[in-house]
Amino acid sequence: xxxxxxxxxxxxxxxxxxxxxxxxxxxxxxGSGELSGQIAGAGSxxxxxxxxxxxxxxxxxxxxxxxxxxxxxxxxxREQFIAGGTAYGGSDTPLNEDEGELKGAMERCKPGELxxxxxxxxxxxxxxxxxxxxxxxxSPDTLAAIFNQEITSWDDKAIAAxxxxxxxxxxxxVPVNRSDESxxxxxxxxxxxxxAPEVWTHEPSGDWPVKGGEAAQGTSGVVxxxxxxxxxIGYADASQAGELGVAKIKVGSEYVGPTAEAAAKIxxxxxxxxxxxKGKDVFAFELDRKTESQGxxxxxxxxxxxxxxxxxxxxxxAIVKAYLEYAISPEGQEAAAENAGSAPLSDSLRxxxxxxxxxxxxxx
Amino acid sequence: MKATGVSPLAAAGxxxxxxxxxxxNLALAAGVTILALLAGVALxxxxxxxxxxxxxPSELPDGKSLVxxxxxxxxxxxxxxxxxxxxxxxxxVAVALFITHVAPxxxxxxxxxxxxxxxxxxxxxxxxxxxxxxxxxxxxxxxxLEENLGFLPFFQGPASVTGRTMLVAGLxxxxxxxxxxxxxxxxxFSQTPRKxxxxxxxxxxxxxxxxxMTVLPFGRSSIVGxxxxxxxxxxxxxxxxxxxxxxxxxxxxxLISQANPSTIxxxxxxxxxxxxxxxxxxxxxxxLVLFAITLVTxxxxxxxxxxxxxx
Numbered sequence: 185x186x187x188x189x190x191x192x193x194x195x196x197x198x199x200x201x202x203x204x205x206x207x208x209x210x211x212x213x214x215g216s217g218e219l220s221g222q223i224a225g226a227g228s229x230x231x232x233x234x235x236x237x238x239x240x241x242x243x244x245x246x247x248x249x250x251x252x253x254x255x256x257x258x259x260x261x262r263e264q265f266i267a268g269g270t271a272y273g274g275s276d277t278p279l280n281e282d283e284g285e286l287k288g289a290m291e292r293c294k295p296g297e298l299x300x301x302x303x304x305x306x307x308x309x310x311x312x313x314x315x316x317x318x319x320x321x322x323s324p325d326t327l328a329a330i331f332n333q334e335i336t337s338w339d340d341k342a343i344a345a346x347x348x349x350x351x352x353x354x355x356x357x358v359p360v361n362r363s364d365e366s367x368x369x370x371x372x373x374x375x376x377x378x379x380a381p382e383v384w385t386h387e388p389s390g391d392w393p394v395k396g397g398e399a400a401q402g403t404s405g406v407v408x409x410x411x412x413x414x415x416x417i418g419y420a421d422a423s424q425a426g427e428l429g430v431a432k433i434k435v436g437s438e439y440v441g442p443t444a445e446a447a448a449k450i451x452x453x454x455x456x457x458x459x460x461x462k463g464k465d466v467f468a469f470e471l472d473r474k475t476e477s478q479g480x481x482x483x484x485x486x487x488x489x490x491x492x493x494x495x496x497x498x499x500x501x502a503i504v505k506a507y508l509e510y511a512i513s514p515e516g517q518e519a520a521a522e523n524a525g526s527a528p529l530s531d532s533l534r535x536x537x538x539x540x541x542x543x544x545x546x547x548x
Numbered sequence: 549m550k551a552t553g554v555s556p557l558a559a560a561g562x563x564x565x566x567x568x569x570x571x572x573n574l575a576l577a578a579g580v581t582i583l584a585l586l587a588g589v590a591l592x593x594x595x596x597x598x599x600x601x602x603x604x605p606s607e608l609p610d611g612k613s614l615v616x617x618x619x620x621x622x623x624x625x626x627x628x629x630x631x632x633x634x635x636x637x638x639x640x641v642a643v644a645l646f647i648t649h650v651a652p653x654x655x656x657x658x659x660x661x662x663x664x665x666x667x668x669x670x671x672x673x674x675x676x677x678x679x680x681x682x683x684x685x686x687x688x689x690x691x692x693l694e695e696n697l698g699f700l701p702f703f704q705g706p707a708s709v710t711g712r713t714m715l716v717a718g719l720x721x722x723x724x725x726x727x728x729x730x731x732x733x734x735x736x737f738s739q740t741p742r743k744x745x746x747x748x749x750x751x752x753x754x755x756x757x758x759x760x761m762t763v764l765p766f767g768r769s770s771i772v773g774x775x776x777x778x779x780x781x782x783x784x785x786x787x788x789x790x791x792x793x794x795x796x797x798x799x800x801x802x803l804i805s806q807a808n809p810s811t812i813x814x815x816x817x818x819x820x821x822x823x824x825x826x827x828x829x830x831x832x833x834x835x836l837v838l839f840a841i842t843l844v845t846x847x848x849x850x851x852x853x854x855x856x857x858x859x
Contacts (some may be wrong), residue, residue, distance in 0.1 A: 229821065257821030283825055358709055358806060363795045364818035390822055391609065398710060398806040399794045401818060405679075409794070412684055413709035 219506060220248025221499045227253075227261020227274030228487045230367055230421070231304050233524035235274065238511050241519055249503055258367055258487075265490050266292050271504050273490040274304075276367025278468035289490060296494025299544065300466040301537040302451065303511050304487040304520065305527040307442035308372055309422035310431040313410050314338060314355065321346045323434040328380035330417060331359050332394055338415060346434070360409045360418035361392040363399035371485040372419045378473040379482070419483070422447075423525020433483060436476030444527035446481035451533050453477050465493060465540035484527070491544065498547030505544040512537065590839065597833035600826060609819075609827045618834045620799045624714075624809030625838065628789060629782035631718025631803070636725050637775045643726070644733035649759060660734065667727035675791030678720040683711030683792065690715065690804040701801045708806040712794040715803040720788050725778035732774030736767040769853045776849030783842055786813040812838040 225235070232255040239251045256264070258275040265273030266288040279286040279300060290298045310327065312320055317338075322330075326342045329335045335342055339352040362369045367390065374388035386393035400409040403420045410416040410428055422430070422442040432439035440446050454472040473482045489508060495501040510516045517528035605613040647659055687709065694705035740763045748758040764771075795810035795818070810818070812834045820831055 257823075259822045259824035259827075263824045285824075356706070356709075360710075363790075363793075363810075365822035367822070391819070395796045395798050396807040397794075397796065398708065398712065399796055400712065401790055405791065408679060409710045409712060412679075412711065415709060 218248075219246045219499075219503050221497075221503055222250035222252070223271040223500055223503050223507070224269075225251070225253045225261075225272040225274065226256050226264045226270045227490075228258045228276045228304075228367060229255035230276055230306060230485060231255070231274040231487050231524075234304050234511075234520035234526055237519040237523035238507070238516055241516075242507055242510050246503075246506070251503070251507060262289070262490070265289060268292055271491070271495065271500060272508070274487055275490060276485060276487045277370060278488055279466075279490065293492035293494065296492045296545065297465050297543065299491040299493055299508075299540050300468060300488050301508070301512065301540050302467060302469065302486050302529070302533070303489045303508075304485075304524075305447055305451065305529065306485045306487070306525070307422040307444070307447035307481055307527055308368055308419050308483045308485055309425045309442040310417065310433065310483070311407065311410050311420055311425045311428040312417040312431055313414055313428060314353065315414065317347075317350060317352065318429060320350075320429060320431040321434065321439040322431050324376070324379040325383050327431075327433065328376045328383035330357055331361070331376065331397075332384060333359060333396060334383070355415035358398050358413050358416040359394075360398045360400060360406050360413070360416050361394070362403075362406060363392075363401050365390040366402075367485055367487065368403065368419065368421065372483060374471075375473045375483045421485075421525065433481065435480055435482060436478065438478065440479060440481050442481050442483065444521060446479055447484045447527035448530050448533075449477070449480040450475065450482055450484050451486065452530055453480055465543045467537050467540060493543045494545055498545075501544055502546040505541060505546055508541045508544070512541065593832060593836040593839055596829055597836045598829075600829035600833040603826055603829075607826055608830055609823075614830065614833060617830060618812070618837050620797055620809050621812045621815050621834055622837055622841065623799050624795075625783055625811040625813070625841065627801070627809065628714060628718050628721060628785075628793075628811055629779055631715070632721035632725055632782040633775055633779050635718070635722040636729055636778055637771065639722070640726050640729035640774065640778075641733055641771060643730045644737050645759060645763070647730075647734055648737040649755070649763065663727050663730055665727075666723065667731075671724065671785060671787040672791070674720050674724055675788040678716055678788060678792040679712060682720060683713075683716050685711070686713075686716050686719070687711045693804055702803045704802045705804055706806075707804050708794065710794070710806070712792055713804050713806070714793065714808045717789050717793045717808075718803070720792060721782045721785055724785065724788065725781050728781065729774040729778040732770055732777065733767060736770035737763050740766045773849060773853045776845060776852075779845055779849075780842055783845065784813055784838065785811075786817050790814040790817045 232253070235253040235255075239253060242251060243249055253274070258277060261270075261273040262275050262279060262285055264270045266285060279289050279298075281287065310322065314320070322343070323346050326335065326346055329342060336357050337354055338357055339354045344350075344352055369392050370388055370390040373384075373386060373393065376384035377386065377388050392399065398409055398413065398416065400406045400418075403424045406418040406420045407424050407426060407428065410418045410420075417431075430441060432441045450471060451469055453475045454469045468488070469486065471482070471484070471486065475482055489511065491504050491508060495504065512529060512534055514528070514534075517526075520526045521528050600608065600614055603614075605611060605616075608614060608617060610617065643663060647656055647663075651659060687707070690707040690711070690713065693703040694707040697703040698705055744762040744766070745758055748761050753761060789811050793808055793810065793814060794806050795814065796807040797810060798807055799809055800807065816831045816835060820828070823831060
């Protein structure tokens, strides 16, 4: 090997070492460093980027631990968790009684209890492509009418009323929706259903209910379609909006954009859903989409983690507990915000749900 | 497999040789494996779809009956494949004729290689090409179709502004199935008996007349066979259609609007990740329908091919 080759090797090793050290110091993940073993999780693909960041940081801190997260989707995540195939799961909708899933999950956790906590809040942005129009403002009824294909032109009176002084072109409106079933669609339709019930009469559903719109696969597909089509408007995770225009939505008397703070605030405004929150360690929130509280952005996706308070081995329980603690910790939420563009949980919410994580019994 | 027992090789000695026995058993095993695999897939599809077939419409996704759920999907599947086959077969035949009878000898090798290379491109790449390149490029063309041929149901419009339409999906499928159809045609066209071709030319036929009188009739059944192979691929193509098509679950012949019927395979890819319980069974039931459609297509192809070349 020539000298220059050797040099290259030495330099790259050095760079790698520095990089690893930097990673290590930047993440103060939970755990004492004594944990070892492996656990598997599966579920919501919305959480994928956040889970990847958590796993990378957590494994850095706890070298003996291997965690995997399979982003099969919320449905698959719930199914695998209930069947006992995974130690923890992620789901965009809380477990409910409709298909016996809540009961199944409680059964799975016996003799322990089911743990369910929100861990991931992602604002859903209304993105649009209308050259020359910046800072579009929309009231819920107008938004619903646009996506219900009742308003078909950008210079419609309803849109003009929301945007005084803005010159709107007569471009045709092309509403873009997700073609795959998704938690994002479910949360967006839930918002429309609750806030604009007179215009939006479709039940909330992960499958887009209105026919005839432009449809694209995944968040990236929707963003690409809106990018490509002048006059297009769609909904997508706020972190993926990129260069597109992002509309502000009317809440109370003001118009609010999908910022992290505004999105995280919705959980503080929302009462716990005691219909679903039957176990003491199950925190499911009935999102108060109709809130008029200042600075709150109501179109959000809240994803949850599912786990049990008891596991067959105390080693497994210890890893799950430490991992969940890290995920909802300020550091974990910060890592998710950086990697996935999510909105960090507020301190008060963290205090509220912490007992559920602490309820996990690690034996001894 | 039975035939090996009376093959000349085996008949030569008093006992069958060791190598022959191994070979015939291996061949038998391979044949049985194919059948077992097919039967296994069919069985899986049937068993897993039974819950959906027996369920009441209100329990199924969208609250529609199974037939109402699958029919638009089957329609979209057949429509996309039909566009692809209508465009790909003439093109593939022309390409094959060019390579075998028109092109200068020194570019034949390179040209065949390039056409075959189309088959090596992963379908997800075709999908990305469709949304980023072909779709936007097709928008002006689709506007023109709407304005000038809008009286036809196919081009009613309003033309999509993003280009993610059934027409574009069909065009991408066309490119995807082109190599297989043209490879089959090429193989047979090049085997057209020399004396037939020379005879036609000697009688004063032009090159086109020679091709029409000898090459095409000789290759007819293979064209059909190749087309059916391509059709099979177009029917089942998943990734490219999933990415490109703006699906809306409706039944329409309008090829250039933003509202298109989905295809069975694309619909499974789109909805499976977030499905659980009966919704999964419903998707598998739609897969069973696709399986049946492909089976019928292939049987039809075999019938046509078997009847064809006698003359």
